[in-house]
Amino acid sequence: MRNLIEFFTRHSHWLLFLLLEVVSLSLLFHFNSYQGSVWFTSANTVVGKVYEARSEVDSYFGLADINRQLTERNIYLEQQVNQLSSQLKAKNPTGDSLLRAALPADNYKLIPAKVIDNSISKPDNFITINKGSADGVKKDMGVACGTGVVGIVYIVSNHYSVVLPVLNTKSNISCAIQGRDYFGYLHWNGGPSNLAYVDDIPRHAHFKLYEKVVTSGYSSVFPPGILVGKILHVYNSVDGLSYRLQVQLSTDFARLRDVCVIDDASARERLQMMQAAEDSLKLRE
Numbered sequence: 001m002r003n004l005i006e007f008f009t010r011h012s013h014w015l016l017f018l019l020l021e022v023v024s025l026s027l028l029f030h031f032n033s034y035q036g037s038v039w040f041t042s043a044n045t046v047v048g049k050v051y052e053a054r055s056e057v058d059s060y061f062g063l064a065d066i067n068r069q070l071t072e073r074n075i076y077l078e079q080q081v082n083q084l085s086s087q088l089k090a091k092n093p094t095g096d097s098l099l100r101a102a103l104p105a106d107n108y109k110l111i112p113a114k115v116i117d118n119s120i121s122k123p124d125n126f127i128t129i130n131k132g133s134a135d136g137v138k139k140d141m142g143v144a145c146g147t148g149v150v151g152i153v154y155i156v157s158n159h160y161s162v163v164l165p166v167l168n169t170k171s172n173i174s175c176a177i178q179g180r181d182y183f184g185y186l187h188w189n190g191g192p193s194n195l196a197y198v199d200d201i202p203r204h205a206h207f208k209l210y211e212k213v214v215t216s217g218y219s220s221v222f223p224p225g226i227l228v229g230k231i232l233h234v235y236n237s238v239d240g241l242s243y244r245l246q247v248q249l250s251t252d253f254a255r256l257r258d259v260c261v262i263d264d265a266s267a268r269e270r271l272q273m274m275q276a277a278e279d280s281l282k283l284r285e
Contacts, residue, residue: 108263108265110261110262110263111135111136112258112260113129113130113131113161113259114129115128115129115256116128116129116160120167120193121193123190124169125167125168126154126163126164127143127162129143129161129259130160131160132157132158132159133156133157134158137161138156140153141261141263141264142221143165144222144259144262145258147251148229149166149186149215149226149250150163151166151168151171152171152221165253166186167196169187169190172185173186174216174217175214175216176213176215176216176217177212177213178214178225180206182202182205182207185199186198186213186247193254194248194252195246196229197247201244203242203243207231209232211231212227212229213230214227215228221262228250231245232248234246
């Protein structure tokens with residue numbers, strides 16, 4: 001304590017000078033509009049640069065998580081390829097090229113996009129991406145990221161699109177338990193952004209906790225096999241006729257940045273056929 005007092009005593013003239021400088025500058029900027037505006041503009045510029053630098057640093061360190069997600073997704077896709085290869089060999093030991101040609105690998109393309117607006121705390125959340133009709137995006141296309149399903153394109157403009165994500169009470173995506181023939185529909189009823197539910201799983205279904213849930217491919221939106229999450233709990237439905245699965249979503253919506261819109265040519269063809277069939281029935285009526 002004595003050393004501190006001696007320090008202030010020794011440097012009292014400098015401390016007084018700094019205090020007077022601060023008071024003088026405060027009075028100058030407060031009572032003179034021109035100097036005040038110059039100070040305000042300069043301060044905003046400096047703060048903006050600081051925020052920009054911080055954002056770049058955060059983005060740089062965020063690359064590690066993005067790379068990890070991409071690596072996990074690549075591993076998952078490699079597993080899928082190995083499983084498909086095993087199935088092909090079992091069904092076609094002679095290696096028939098016609099069977100390999102039937103795989104739908106070339107029937108869809110991915111349109112990369114960035115998330116520019118996102119919410120996760122509302123009952124009906126929406127995501128805005130920076131791609132639109134000028135980039136080939138159309139209504140009802142599926143959207144996914146490196147770790148799994150994101151949602152469905154809801155509204156499209158020339159250069160932007162609004163996505164109806166899984167975290168929306170109106171979302172309804174057909175899902176299946178990986179490696180099994182049982183499927184249901186994915187719903188989110190609010191609450192935590194990492195949990196959703198798959199309804200209408202039949203009572204005779206056999207599965208285990210922590211098995212993966214993927215898209216079923218039974219709709220015209222998503223191709224089969226895109227990861228949705230893993231089973232955490234099993235409940236009875238309200239009527240007791242089916243199961244309800246609590247699923248931990250594989251997509252971290254709070255940190256969602258990069259997504260891909262799925263342009264599935266085969267899905268569009270199926271949708272056109274369904275619409276043609278409906279129009280034909282209406283004409284007959």
